[in-house]
Amino acid sequence: MGVIMYAVMGIMQTVAGLYTLESTVAGWTPHSVIIALPFGVAFAGPPLEQYRTEILSRMSLGIIWGVVL
Structure with a gap:
């Protein structure tokens, strides 16, 4: 987004x-x-580990984060 x-x-x-x-x-x-650092830290944590394997899951988390902000 920044780019x-x-x-x-x-x-x-x-x-x-x-x-x-x-x-x-x-x-x-x-x-x-x-914006980016908290998302990266949260995404790297164990609670979101199940979402790191599929691209659609990763994209969904990013979109949700953007909407929340």
């Missing part, structure tokens, strides 16, 4: 603006730390 926001839409600076900053790096940092 699409940066490369295609060109709005990563807008994400930084949500935190009263202006740089692209400032947009990537909260996007990575607040």
Whole structure:
């Protein structure tokens, strides 16, 4: 999602603006730390182990995470 926001839409600076900053790096940092890192940690944990084997399960979890956010 971050790559699409940066490369295609060109709005990563807008994400930084949500935190009263202006740089692209400032947009990537909260996007990575607040959104992607918790998902990665949760996905790597034992409770979600059964969903790691099939691509559809992994995609579904990612979509659910995005909708929740």
